[in-house]
Amino acid sequence: MTSIHDAALFLAHACALEEDAANRFxxxxxxxKTYGNTEIAAFFGQMATFSRMHLAEARKRSGFRDIPDLAPEDFQWPDDESPEAASMEGSHYLMTVEYALELALDSERRGQAFYADVARTTTDSEVRMMAEEFAAEEAEHVAQLEIWTKRYPKVA
Structure with missing residues (x-):
C-alpha cells in the first residue's frame, strides 16, 4: 500500500509514472509500425501524446514546489517499480497486436490503481484531489484500451 502525504513527493511520482507511460506507448x-500495424501504431501514438500531456500537467502543478529528485529506491511503488514501466521483453518480431494491447492495458490498470491507492491512503487533501484526478484520467485510458482489446481479441 502506498502512503504519500506530501504534494511535492506525489508530483515526483506522477512525473515519473507519466514519463514511463509516454515512453512505453x-x-x-x-x-x-515496424510490424505493419498502422492503425494500432496510431492509437499507441495518441496514447503517448496523452501521457505527455499528463506529464506536462504534473510538471505545471509542481510550479513553485521543489520536486524531489528521487533515487529509484526512494520511490514508493507497489512491487518496487513504476506501475507504468511495462516490460518490453516481448517486443520482438513476433509481437502481436493482442500482446501489445495486453501489455498496455496491464500497465494502465496498475497506474490507475497506484493513483487510487494514494487517494485512498493520503492524509493530505491536496494530494487526495490530485491523485483522484490522475486516477480518473488513467481510468479513461483503461476504458480506451479495453475497447481496443475487444476489437483484437486474444486468440486461444
Whole structure:
C-alpha cells in the first residue's frame, strides 16, 4: 500500500509514472509500425501524446514546489517499480497486436490503481484531489484500451 502525504513527493511520482507511460506507448507505437500495424501504431501514438500531456500537467502543478529528485529506491511503488514501466521483453518480431494491447492495458490498470491507492491512503487533501484526478484520467485510458482489446481479441 502506498502512503504519500506530501504534494511535492506525489508530483515526483506522477512525473515519473507519466514519463514511463509516454515512453512505453511510444515504444509500442514504433513496434507496431515496424510490424505493419498502422492503425494500432496510431492509437499507441495518441496514447503517448496523452501521457505527455499528463506529464506536462504534473510538471505545471509542481510550479513553485521543489520536486524531489528521487533515487529509484526512494520511490514508493507497489512491487518496487513504476506501475507504468511495462516490460518490453516481448517486443520482438513476433509481437502481436493482442500482446501489445495486453501489455498496455496491464500497465494502465496498475497506474490507475497506484493513483487510487494514494487517494485512498493520503492524509493530505491536496494530494487526495490530485491523485483522484490522475486516477480518473488513467481510468479513461483503461476504458480506451479495453475497447481496443475487444476489437483484437486474444486468440486461444
Amino acid at each position: 511510444s515504444d509500442l507505437s514504433e513496434s507496431m
